[in-house]
Amino acid sequence: MALHKRFSLNNQKITIATQLQFLHVLQRMLSKGLTLIQSLDAMKYYAELEYTSSQILKCLEAGQHLDEAMDEAGFHHSIISYLFVVREKSNISERIEQCHQLFQQHVHYMRKFQQTVRYPLILLFIFSGLLFFIYARVIPSFQQLMFGELPMLLQAVIFLSSWLGYSIIVLIIAFSFGAVIWIFLRNNISLETKMTLYSRIPLYRSYIKRQTSFHFAALYSSLLQTGMPMKELLHYMSRQTKLPIISYYAKQMQLEYFRGRSVQGLLTTMDFLDKHLTDILSSNMDAANLAKDLAIYAEISIDTMYQRLQKRIVYIQPVFFSIIGAFIIFIYISLMSPMFELMNTM
Structure with a gap:
């Protein structure tokens, strides 16, 4: 029931299931040694993640932080709060992994x-x-x-x-x-x-x-x-x-x-x-x-x-x-x- 709950996005909807999948795939890409930009670019090949990853990538290229970009994309407030709190940590893979575990x-x-x-x-x-x-x-x-x-x-x-x-x-x-x-x-x-x-x-x-x-x-x-x-x-x-x-x-x-x-x-x-x-x-x-x-x-x-x-x-x-x-x-x-x-x- 919770997995079908939806949150407003600027022009479309994003489900909690999609948010969980996004964090999981992003963490897996980062663990393989890809940078954040490379990981988001590779995630475009996932049909259900294409729009979200493209939107976040544009925000990052515009100079925004990851938590700001994901906030604009419509992610759950608990994800945004945690990523903001650990914004200054250098290990992005560790941040995403912990965020995924907490949100899961x-x-x-x-x-x-x-x-x-x-x-x-x-x-x-x-x-x-x-x-x-x-x-x-x-x-x-x-x-x-x-x-x-x-x-x-x-x-x-x-x-x-x-x-x-x-x-x-x-x-x-x-x-x-x-x-x-x-x-x-x-x-x-x-x-x-x-x-x-x-x-x-x-x-x-x-x-x-x-x-x-x-x-x-x-x-x-x-x-x-x-x-x-x-x-x-x-x-x-x-x-x-x-x-x-x-x-x-x-x-x-x-x-x-x-x-x-x-x-x-x-x-x-x-x-x-x-x-x-x-x-x-x-x-x-x-x-x-x-x-x-x-x-x-x-x-x-x-x-x-x-x-x-x-x-x-x-x-x-x-x-x-x-x-x-x-x-x-x-x-x-x-x-x-x-x-x-x-x-x-x-």
Whole structure:
């Protein structure tokens, strides 16, 4: 299901399957010793990759970076973010291989999530429709036969089901309304306001924190390995626009360095950086060891994030099936309770 999802391209569509194939073929070409330009030129012989590789090749010849060219071609934002983060690494083959592995892992978990929730959602809609039909058609008929009186148990079930149904409807409407407002206003909202909103959404806050920590560590490590001075490094991080939260934090750190202060106290106020990451950044170690520790942290953090996602996916089906089980009980009580009551009155 996820492999058929499409993303907008300037004049055509590009599927996730095509993106995976592109990264795989590009990595294979690079591993054979071809340059990036030679690899993209050779990929024109793949019919499904011809247009994409030609477009990226034109962008590179125009002086753009690989992440910028792939962004213009319509690749997934996670690919663009990772390639930007490791832009300064000299080994292009290693960059593409890691990017392919991460995106393949991302697609795997998205497919697994979709497969996990697909059938429970279908059953949930079916039983919801059945329950609505019973309350709209069957229960009124029983009520007429019993001269308007319904058993207390059935009244309680109807009240509980109605309360649950209306609560779900209100949540859906509120979520849809909020999503529409966010789509129209997000470009006019300041980054500080967005960060405040993110911090108030528990699950999304955790996701943003892990993503920001991973990208911060990977970018910082990549720049340190180039031998870039600290002031220039922070200036580069603050000027980039792909990762706005990291840019915001880099500007704050840059100001502290200009004032001659230590950034240790500032790091503790950065809510979207993991404590383990801030501890590493606060340690007084040389650039080589710091780059190594940050690279290790980035690798561990992305693995941990996907492991936690895997655990949460495992809990989804039991929750959905528990809800469906409750619907079945409601339906059973709704049908059997008035029948028993009617039999007792005969």
